[in-house]
Each structure stands twice: as C-alpha cells, then as structure tokens.
Amino acid sequence: MALITPEQYEESLKKRKPKIFMNGKRVEDYLNNPNLRTVIEANKASYRWALDPAFQDIMTALSPLINDRVNRYVYVCRSREDLTAKAIAGTFASERLGTCIYRCPGLDAFHTLASTTWEMDKNLGTEYHPRFTKYLKWIQENDLAVSGALTEPRGDRKKRAIDWPDPFLSLKVVEKKPDGIVVRGAKINISGAFVSHELVVLPQSAKKKDEADYALAFAIPADAEGLTYICQYSPYSAEREMAEDIFELGNPLFGQRETAMVVFDNVFVPWERVFHCGETEYSLKLVERFAKTHRMTCGGTCKVGFMNLIIGACKLLQEYKGLEKAQHINDELTEMVVLRETGRACGLASANLGKEEPEGSGVFLPDELMGNVAKLNVCDAFWRVMALAGDIGGGLIVTLPSLKELKNPETKKYVEEFLGFGSDVPTEYIMKVTKLLQNWTAGQHGVGTWHGAGPVMAQKIMIQRVVDYEHEKNLVKEALGILEKKGG
Numbered sequence: 109m110a111l112i113t114p115e116q117y118e119e120s121l122k123k124r125k126p127k128i129f130m131n132g133k134r135v136e137d138y139l140n141n142p143n144l145r146t147v148i149e150a151n152k153a154s155y156r157w158a159l160d161p162a163f164q165d166i167m168t169a170l171s172p173l174i175n176d177r178v179n180r181y182v183y184v185c186r187s188r189e190d191l192t193a194k195a196i197a198g199t200f201a202s203e204r205l206g207t208c209i210y211r212c213p214g215l216d217a218f219h220t221l222a223s224t225t226w227e228m229d230k231n232l233g234t235e236y237h238p239r240f241t242k243y244l245k246w247i248q249e250n251d252l253a254v255s256g257a258l259t260e261p262r263g264d265r266k267k268r269a270i271d272w273p274d275p276f277l278s279l280k281v282v283e284k285k286p287d288g289i290v291v292r293g294a295k296i297n298i299s300g301a302f303v304s305h306e307l308v309v310l311p312q313s314a315k316k317k318d319e320a321d322y323a324l325a326f327a328i329p330a331d332a333e334g335l336t337y338i339c340q341y342s343p344y345s346a347e348r349e350m351a352e353d354i355f356e357l358g359n360p361l362f363g364q365r366e367t368a369m370v371v372f373d374n375v376f377v378p379w380e381r382v383f384h385c386g387e388t389e390y391s392l393k394l395v396e397r398f399a400k401t402h403r404m405t406c407g408g409t410c411k412v413g414f415m416n417l418i419i420g421a422c423k424l425l426q427e428y429k430g431l432e433k434a435q436h437i438n439d440e441l442t443e444m445v446v447l448r449e450t451g452r453a454c455g456l457a458s459a460n461l462g463k464e465e466p467e468g469s470g471v472f473l474p475d476e477l478m479g480n481v482a483k484l485n486v487c488d489a490f491w492r493v494m495a496l497a498g499d500i501g502g503g504l505i506v507t508l509p510s511l512k513e514l515k516n517p518e519t520k521k522y523v524e525e526f527l528g529f530g531s532d533v534p535t536e537y538i539m540k541v542t543k544l545l546q547n548w549t550a551g552q553h554g555v556g557t558w559h560g561a562g563p564v565m566a567q568k569i570m571i572q573r574v575v576d577y578e579h580e581k582n583l584v585k586e587a588l589g590i591l592e593k594k595g596g
C-alpha cells in the first residue's frame with residue numbers, strides 16, 4: 109500500500125540531516141526542537157487521517173498513476189469532484205490542526221507542474237511531462253511529504269531581476285552541466301520545508317526573454333547539499349520554548365504556522381528533477397496556475413477551518429460568561445458564521461467551476477476568478493472575525509496570566525477565584541479557551557492570512573485580467589437598445 113504510517117514518516121526524518129538555524133543558533137536535534145516539532149506533529153496527523161477508515165474518503169484518493177490509494181496531498185485532481193474533495197480536505201485538516209496543513213503548497217505545485225509540463229511538451233517539444241509524471245509516481249509510491257517554494261527575497265521592485273546589483277535575489281541558474289543544473293538564491297516564508305522529504309520549486313513571477321536563467325522549476329530532497337533553513341522566530345516561538353507543558357499554549361500540539369527562509373547555495377539539481385528551465389513564456393503560466401489553485405485552498409478552505417476554531421472558542425466563552433442572551437454577541441456570532449460560509453462558498457464554487465487545463469492534459473484546476481475571489485474575500489473577513497472574537501473574548505485575551513499560575517501554590521487560589529467568572533466551569537478551561545483566542549486574534553494569523561498565497565493586490569490584478577466586462581456592458585446595451593457606433 110502506498111500509505112505510510114505517522115511513525116514511518118517520523119522514522120524517515122531520522123536519516124536526514126538538514127542544516128537548520130533558529131534564533132541565531134544551529135538546530136542540532138531538529139526532531140525535538142519544540143517549534144519544529146509542531147510541524148512534524150501536523151504532518152504526522154496527515155498520515156494518520158489517511159489510514160483512518162473514517163476519513164479515507166477525505167484524506168485519500170485512488171491514483172490511476174500507481175493503481176493504488178494515495179494520500180490526498182500527493183494526488184492531482186482529474187475532475188471537479190476531485191477538486192471538491194480537495195476543498196473539503198483543506199477545511200478538515202485546518203480545523204483539526206489550527207495551523208498549516210504543510211503538504212498543501214507542494215500539492216498545489218504538483219497541479220501546476222502536471223498541467224504546465226504537459227503544455228510545454230505539446231507546444232515546445234520538451235520532455236518535461238514524462239519526467240514530472242515519473243517523479244510524481246515516485247512521490248505517491250513512497251507517500252512523501254512535499255513543500256512548495258515560490259516566494260523570493262527580490263530587490264528594488266521597480267527594477268527587473270537582471271537589473272538588481274545582486275542577481276541572486278531571485279533564484280538563478282549559475283551553471284548548466286551535462287547531468288544537471290546548479291542554482292543559487294533563496295526562497296522566503298516557506299512553510300514547513302525543513303521536515304518535508306522534498307521541496308518543489310516554482311518561479312515567483314513572469315519572466316522576460318532575457319531572464320531565462322530565472323525561469324526555473326524543479327524538485328530536490330529537502331536536505332539536499334547546499335540548502336540552509338533560517339527559521340522564523342517570534343514571541344510565540346520563545347513562549348513555546350519556555351513552556352513546561354504544551355497545554356499552557358494557545359495551540360498546544362500544532363502551534364504557529366512555521367516557515368523558514370531557504371537558502372540555495374550552489375545546489376545541484378539533476379536534469380531528471382528539472383521541469384522548467386529557460387522557457388520564459390511559460391513562467392507566468394506556472395505562477396498563475398499555482399496562484400489560483402493555492403488561493404482556492406488558502407481563501408476558501410483552510411481559513412474556513414480556522415474560523416471554526418475561533419467561532420467555537422467565542423461560543424464557549426459566551427456560555428462561560430452567562431451571555432447567551434446578549435443580542436449583540438449573538439449578532440457577532442452570526443456575522444462570523446456568514447463570513448465563514450462566504451469563504452466556504454467561494455472555495456466550493458472555485459472547485460465546482462474548475463476545468464481541465466489545458467484541455468487534454470487530464471489535470472483539473474479551480475476556476476481562476478473564484479479562486480482569487482476566495483482569497484481576496486478572506487483577507488478582510490479574517491480580520492473582521494478576529495475583531496469580533498476580540499470583543500466577545502474581552503480584554504483577558506491579552507491580559508491573561510500564564511497558565512503556570514494554576515500550578516503555583518501562591519497564586520493558584522486567586523487565579524481560580526477571580527478568573528473563574530464565579531461559574532461551575534473550571535478556571536483552567538476558561539483560561540485555555542481564552543489562550544486559544546489569544547493565539548488567533550493577538551498573534552500572527554492576521555498578517556499571515558493576508559499575505560499567505562499573496563496579498564490583496566495580487567488577487568485584484570488577477571481578477572482584473574479575468575474580467576473584461578464585455579458581458580456586463582452588452583447586457584446593458586441590449587436592455588437599452590444602444591447601438592455600437594454613432595449612426596450605426
């Protein structure tokens with residue numbers, strides 16, 4: 109069977125030696141680093157769900173490539189039903205993890221490559237598609253965890269990559285050899301790659317003819333020679349390091365959305381792992397196809413799951429405080445539900461309107477307009493939900509003492525008496541639910557949601573490309589009997 113157990117996944121990591129830095133120091137024991145551990149736990153959950161008969165329909169699919177059941181996160185959609193199942197899986201995973209399903213950018217990169225390598229081969233006579241299909245088959249057979257990397261450091265945004273004094277602010281080929289290419293540069297903000305098996309790389313932006321060395325897509329082992337991970341570090345990272353018990357934290361097992369800058373210092377990529385090299389006219393297609401696929405996921409599926417957690421916490425606090433009948437709070441909860449459902453609707457619509465792209469490729473991608481609308485909507489909706497949760501949770505969301513006080517004999521009784529709302533609910537529960545809301549409303553998720561899968565301007569640009577307003581103008585012209593030209 110092509111599904112591995114969570115234990116096999118963790119075991120496989122022991123053989124690897126990725127070069128990881130965090131908070132100014134090399135991470136020697138990356139399996140037991142408290143922050144990196146959260147990503148391992150999230151990935152393990154994705155393996156566990158796939159083996160659970162109760163979740164098999166959501167977390168697995170039958171792959172014709174290997175004639176076996178594979179994890180949903182290595183399966184490329186072949187129908188609208190598959191896209192819908194992918195959307196449902198996104199919410200399923202995110203509401204259980206409360207953080208990234210880290211295998212998602214890799215999966216969206218697979219969709220992009222499956223479709224665009226097919227098109228390049230058809231139009232240019234390249235041989236990328238069989239190469240990519242062989243790679244995907246290997247990934248499915250071994251049930252590997254794969255990350256996706258597009259975002260780059262970039263220089264002065266008014267200039268193009270070839271005009272930057274440092275040419276490596278975008279990932280670049282430095283040498284072409286008979287057996288492969290050597291690349292130098294970096295990708296930033298990359299989710300969970302340090303504990304993936306593989307890293308799939310796509311270009312970040314459109315390329316012009318003279319930028320052929322930047323028109324690149326390939327896959328490498330996530331511990332390849334020359335790769336260095338420089339991890340994010342925040343007050344939340346420090347808090348986790350200092351915790352005596354993870355249940356003091358707002359998302360105990362799965363933590364924050366963990367990312368790293370990935371430095372490629374002359375990394376060798378064998379040709380059999382290169383899927384785009386110099387065909388500048390296809391770089392934009394790769395970017396756009398990744399964008400719509402990932403925006404359906406980020407906007408219309410995973411934030412729906414995150415909102416479920418926020419709504420659940422708000423409802424519990426409303427009840428703990430005896431505010432069940434407070435009309436404005438019920439209105440706020442209703443508004444949250446409407447925002448959540450709007451997000452879900454956009455995600456499902458982009459799946460249901462998805463189509464084979466390009467025709468004949470067998471690859472189904474979400475609808476471009478709805479994928480972008482899903483993400484654009486959620487940028488504002490998530491901030492609004494955070495604000496409403498802040499109102500319901502009260503100031504305690506930010507003034508909460510440490511849950512360690514519940515173990516401190518000098519303070520325990522005061523904390524229990526004065527933070528217990530005088531109710532039957534154990535103070536520990538009140539503090540834990542409030543801590544969960546602190547994680548969502550007073551932390552990294554607002555900006556993370558805004559920028560993950562691209563900030564709003566990126567979605568607006570795509571929407572403006574898709575909508576030409578001809579249909580809308582014609583409706584009005586027809587209704588009013590307006591003729592095309594004067595005297596016509």
Ligand SMILES: Cc1cc2nc3c(=O)[nH]c(=O)nc-3n(C[C@H](O)[C@H](O)[C@H](O)COP(=O)(O)OP(=O)(O)OC[C@H]3O[C@@H](n4cnc5c(N)ncnc54)[C@H](O)[C@@H]3O)c2cc1C
Nearest residue numbers: 213256257258259265297298299365556559560561562565
């Ligand atoms: C939690 C999280 C997880 C992520 N995971 C991944 C991942 O796994 N893989 C991956 O590849 N990426 C990942 N990203 C990166 C994400 O896609 C980027 O953060 C996003 O595209 C924005 O890019 P940036 O952060 O460089 O911001 P910037 O591009 O610096 O944006 C800042 C502002 O500048 C504007 N701007 C930027 N360039 C221009 C321009 N040329 N002209 C006009 N305005 C401009 C933007 O619209 C925005 O208003 C992740 C991000 C987050 C926050």
